[in-house]
Amino acid sequence: MEKLEKKIPRNLNECFNIDDIEKLAITKLSKHSLAYYYGGSGDEITLRRNRNIFNKIKLYPKVLVNVSETDTSIIIQNRKLAMPIFFAPAAMHRLACPSGEKDSAKAAFEMNTLYCLSTHSSCTPSEVAAANKNGLRWYQLYLNKNRDISKKVILKLEELGYSAIVLTVDAPVAGYRERDHRARIGEEELSDSASIIANFGFFKNIQDSSFEWEIIDWLKSITKLEIYIKGIHRVDDALIAREKGVKGIFVGNHGGRQLDTVPSALEMLIPIAKACKDFKDFDIFLDGGIRRGVDVFKALAFGAKAVFIGRPLLWGLACGGEQGVKRVFEILMSEFITCMKLCGVNKLEEINESYIFKEKLPKF
Amino acid sequence: MEKLEKKIPRNLNECFNIDDIEKLAITKLSKHSLAYYYGGSGDEITLRRNRNIFNKIKLYPKVLVNVSETDTSIIIQNRKLAMPIFFAPAAMHRLACPSGEKDSAKAAFEMNTLYCLSTHSSCTPSEVAAANKNGLRWYQLYLNKNRDISKKVILKLEELGYSAIVLTVDAPVAGYRERDHRARIGEEELSDSASIIANFGFFKNIQDSSFEWEIIDWLKSITKLEIYIKGIHRVDDALIAREKGVKGIFVGNHGGRQLDTVPSALEMLIPIAKACKDFKDFDIFLDGGIRRGVDVFKALAFGAKAVFIGRPLLWGLACGGEQGVKRVFEILMSEFITCMKLCGVNKLEEINESYIFKEKLPKF
Amino acid sequence: MEKLEKKIPRNLNECFNIDDIEKLAITKLSKHSLAYYYGGSGDEITLRRNRNIFNKIKLYPKVLVNVSETDTSIIIQNRKLAMPIFFAPAAMHRLACPSGEKDSAKAAFEMNTLYCLSTHSSCTPSEVAAANKNGLRWYQLYLNKNRDISKKVILKLEELGYSAIVLTVDAPVAGYRERDHRARIGEEELSDSASIIANFGFFKNIQDSSFEWEIIDWLKSITKLEIYIKGIHRVDDALIAREKGVKGIFVGNHGGRQLDTVPSALEMLIPIAKACKDFKDFDIFLDGGIRRGVDVFKALAFGAKAVFIGRPLLWGLACGGEQGVKRVFEILMSEFITCMKLCGVNKLEEINESYIFKEKLPKF
């Protein structure tokens, strides 16, 4: 049945979906960079679960609806963006291509979508701001043991036009990602990319593992930027976050990179979105596992306002820098529009759980 | 354990079931034609689900019933047909064999079963009518943006003796079938079959994505032909269809070729048939996933009046033109009769859910 | 991990369980004989299900019970047999070894267990009676269209000391076993074993597919032998059988050889045994899927009086004639005793559902 097998693509033109781009990226990245981006913690059960859960959820399309006018735009912080598909923070884009975050931020701007920069970026916030022009951009913050350093960073971000702080809370210590260690087996000296990753590990040591919910009060006391929390897993924590007055939460598990065997991002989203469905002005984003336009639709159906994409954009970056990132956004956007039309939906607001198949079937 | 492995059949005589015929067809078809027929959209999850669901459903046979006289005949539009297994519309049969729809329509006539021609056929409705003689034949309609063109087609069909219009409603836009694109990788010029498929893509652009339920009123105003709707997924849409006065519906998902991750045809059939079980004179057909006689029995047990078969007949056509198509019907018919007898059933009307195993078991 | 792989055994001494014996038998049998014994109907889903269901059921052993005296004996027709593991009827043992049923019947006698001869045996009932000496033996009957022939057979059986008639009711027509046909691909002339199997097919044509429950009355009118029905799938049919006054039923699906996708024998047994649990003097046997001593225990726990074994004994016969059959009985018996002891059970009567794990667990 060789006639039916997929080949590994040789270039972006031979990539028709995100999996193709991943396969191409694997051929492009150095051993260390690949291990760093690709890997999850432990046995990567959560990493796979993030992805597989989407395939189990069944859409339930309505027919004979006029779908000639489909609109994927979304308003965030009074800005109209092209789609509910945003750039998740991820460390060290330079492992993927020489211009790193400058390329990815430029692509996000050109696609008119939100860009979220990582504390562990390999370009400076200023460089990124310049590349992203007047795009909407947020900053993901790992809190420093020295609060003054974090404060200075935040004030600088305000100056540079970043419009929100995304505080990561699921990494008081680093998850153990075995691929990083495996990639170094048998090496005497660190290669360039290995050395970047190793230094990054060192950098983590200054991260704080002691802060609690009061940190939100402190953040609000030093900045007017909107505050999001990234890494909420539980319904009760989501309710506390709301209570504490943050603008919203990222529901996710750090891309399966922190604690293995936690639920998939979508499994966590479902009860959280249900518990929060009457809150106005509290945004719930899904962060993890999206590889298809139908996945975006499902996340929104279960109550996410929008989704953040991580690895797929890094694969795009590795395959073709700015152009590769744009290609990933284009594929997801195009698939998402097709999904909306085939479900009989024209606007994001119309997407809800009635488009998920839940009819009772006999037990087979 | 090589001794126990199946070999790929070398000809129709070595084919004992539909899977064999599929395997043989794979060896016969051009790369482009195979990709076109074989493929589903996205990750082909729905395509596989259409098929796999049948294997999970357990029959519950009664014994010590006289099954010496088994009758598979069915009345459709006052015509007595040989079996509840009909020819589903599918585009461009010429990709499978030179005479295309002429061969397949002749085979359907000789097997005394219903033939449904596609808007995207590669022979004209007149040629097909001639080959199908006084067979019962329907026409699957994609609505043209220019209603006059559709109207002309319908009037012509009346003249040619087609007896129903099957309006496809699950394709306001085309699903993205990646195999078609992959099959063209690295080609400078389109081969014959690739060129047919590509032109077909062009043709789709004149299809309408704006019509809604009112279209049924319009169709009824221009023709007395009976109207069926093809591509119903939801219970509520089935009820509207009935309300709108159509003669019946095809429950299916376009063979897994439109929106990936929708439920299998059978999963959608079960709640729809239940909701419609008291309606007289409203036909529910299952369209998708049938590969065995037991599958036909299961579809009827859950409330389908009959089933439509797509890919298996195209595989037959590819393997042996008219003879290949007949072979597929013969295999399915023979398996279906065996299933009826071994379940203790002699007539289609006797087939119902009491022949599905639903006894409560402890949770294992 | 080659160090951990199982090798295919080269002789009976290298066989430690039934799977080993199956693997060895595969190397011994002719292509046609193997296809005939091994195969099920259709996609062999029921064939695999018969087996796999046992692995899903969890035992629930009691500890600190004195198990120094374990007794596996069972009384059938006032005869004390060594174990509740009987020889199921199966056609044409000569495909497995030259002495055919003479060898298998002798082994059953020597193991002091019940032997059930098939209508389609390759030795005569007289030969078998001689080999089986004063063993307990039954006769599986396919009813002939010509009732007089069946009657003569039955009277002869009485004379020969057979003590029960086992009427097969799940084969009004033959299931379609594709392996038989596949095994003949490319052959001009039939080999010896192929020819036996083909003639056997012919023989089937004289089998009756019209008889109903009244046949039991007829059987009772011509013989005093006890009557069992083989091939009951449903609870309602089990209740009718009891009503009709037969001595018991074989719950099974003809070894997955008749209608594919029916439930496993054990899944059918569970509700039937439950519905019949208050009937005295009505025997329920499980027929299908047993490969381990724990399977025997599970069948008895769910209400079977004893189990019938088919293919494993044929594998034994193929591996070593009478000795091979005895080896299969010895393995199953030894495993069954170990299971009883480790569950804390000393007699068959103590085996019940309390030894099946049914504790409620959170949904994982």
Add this chain to the structure above:
Amino acid sequence: MEKLEKKIPRNLNECFNIDDIEKLAITKLSKHSLAYYYGGSGDEITLRRNRNIFNKIKLYPKVLVNVSETDTSIIIQNRKLAMPIFFAPAAMHRLACPSGEKDSAKAAFEMNTLYCLSTHSSCTPSEVAAANKNGLRWYQLYLNKNRDISKKVILKLEELGYSAIVLTVDAPVAGYRERDHRARIGEEELSDSASIIANFGFFKNIQDSSFEWEIIDWLKSITKLEIYIKGIHRVDDALIAREKGVKGIFVGNHGGRQLDTVPSALEMLIPIAKACKDFKDFDIFLDGGIRRGVDVFKALAFGAKAVFIGRPLLWGLACGGEQGVKRVFEILMSEFITCMKLCGVNKLEEINESYIFKEKLPKF
């Protein structure tokens, strides 16, 4: 995708988790020793289930908890141990390395954890006591048919400073572990390790299969050492054990080595821990399937006081003697601490079922 594959480690430095150490150990052990340690009974269904169940359970981490001070210490018999991860009794450590139990007991002492010696050890209790210094050590007892022998052993153990007797109750007869037999295929003479294993089999014949619950009274009459029961599977047996006044139970299935197809250790633990949750001073240990720090956390969340580890420590012993054993403890301890921190937990007492994801999801 070779770039993403794991290699088999060549030494302990290339081992990043327990699976790595297992892989390395496979390369180190003799065929017979590997078969002995690795194998389970029957089809090894329970063996695999012991492990796989853990991967299905989803953690549910709390965030924004100060986890800068995490304490894994546990008090057992008034001794403060470093972690709730103990050394399970296992036969014949000398199959893994020349110093056998002397090495493993020394490692346990140095890691400050509990060591449980097997009746079938390959070093004497005195040698082990010397190596284990003032470590906390228990003794697993197989009862001898000759009670006097058992009594003498117990008195000697008291003298040597062992502080508890762990009576094994799930082995009145030995499970049938086919790998042991398979490993000997084709050998004329027994190798050293094969000979040890075979003699061990002989030794088993003096084990008693007749004792019942009264044995506890006898044990209490001859020793003041605390008594634990190892091999409890059922809720009712757990309640009897408590009634009989033992100090606690090991819930497990002998590492999948006795009766195949019993539930995993964790599945048995859940209902037992629930039934016993109000008992003070009655310890429930989980014995079987732990390979990751998250597994330890899950066992404790469902009510285990601590866990016993078997095979992983033997793999460590095979890879590097005392150092290998310590490496296994270090990996598990480090993973467990990370799990506690990432769940937002600082002390063992805080670990409970609220950290297991049980939110209701729609049925997919």
